Amino acid sequence: MSSSGSTYGDIHRYEPARESTAAAIAIVLLTIIEVIFVFLFTYGLLSGWGLTDTGNMYLGAVLAVIFIDLAFILAMYRKEFLPDVVIVKKRRRKWEDLYVREEEVDGVPFADGAWDHVKRAVYPYYKR
């Protein structure tokens, strides 16, 4: 369904970010944790924690916490601190726009009747 004229790039909706208090508290805590763990990892690496078995696992765990925490910070930022924007974009043609007819949107049956289905399932080269 195409619309006349060029409307690409039109902004359809622009809602400011919510920035709820809970999200603000959460992102502050996550940021503090992130900073602490980043420095902890560096300190641990420099002072050779990784040379022992347990210390190595510990450093790995700290690095994992850093990345997971960063993921949550980004998710929170995207969801609560960025505006809700809808922009008109060009819809690219899909395969089904070109090769599927309107009356065949739900697919084409490959056999008619239950028995025919059985026959075709058993022998795929059964007459077309």
Added chain:
Amino acid sequence: MTESSEESDATEGRSDPRAPDGSMDEASASTTGDGGGSSTAGDEDGSSTTGDEDGSPTAGDAQSASKSPSESADLDALRRQVEKTYDFDDFGPQEMAEMSLDEWEAVFDPDTWIVGEELLDRVEQELNARVAIREIFAVVERVRAGDDRVVAYSDEGYAIVHADGSVEGEGTVLRDVKPTVALCSMESYELMDAPEDASLPDPDEIVEGSGEFGNLMLQIVAAAQMVVGLGLLVAWIALPSLSTIVAPIAAIGFLVIGFFLFLVVANARLSDRFRTREFRNRLRALEAVKDERPEFLPDRPTAGRAEEEGGPSTEAEAIDGGDASDPAETADDGTDSERPL
């Protein structure tokens, strides 16, 4: 956008078979195209519209009962025959085109659809609610001068909903309004509640959407990553005791993450400034359209009537609008403008 287009597909499929009679007359007249059919279309049309406006559910039955009993028996026979011929569980536009007008009239009850003033009330409320949640970008107005109708328009098009459920117009607004009309004409559809102030915001009220707080937090994280990354790199170069390859790799990783986060913040600020400006411009354009009163929108009752008559023939943009009684136009793109979908 995706939402509304999916919705339109769904409702089109559902509502095709039982469209209000006014529009169906046109559709079948345009598809069958024989002289006899159109003559019956004329008188059937007149009688059924009065029935709609009464709003009484038994209007159609009363009319058929007032005719001679043999005629109603004929109708019954025809109905049975049509029900035998067509499979209504699998009924699409093709089958619709095959049916003659008489067959259509026999099987489908126009009262299954909400039409008339009630439809317009529902459409108005629903459109306002959808504008309030910004699903539709348009100004919605109820025009009671001349024939009662609901007009929705923006800088990118317009849509006019008439009391018989037909929609005319052009552009994105038309595409967004069509499914709404189809939904509102269904009794089972529950309307959304429109808030008190359901209009689009004032251009000057638009503030930049992302507050500085989130950006600040992200910048703190990015700065910490940068500091640590640089520190690790320097330590690896400076300290002879630190010979592990892990240090420079981690340093580069931290630097990349920090750079990426600063980039995210910069992009958010720049695109925000740009988008608020664009959105303000669009709202201003909408206000300009509102002020200059386009030809489909009368400002005074008398002038509006005259403009509406003159409009479609002169304006190029009214190709799929026009009068419902014009058979040539209906045949051209009846699917687009005349059906209440």
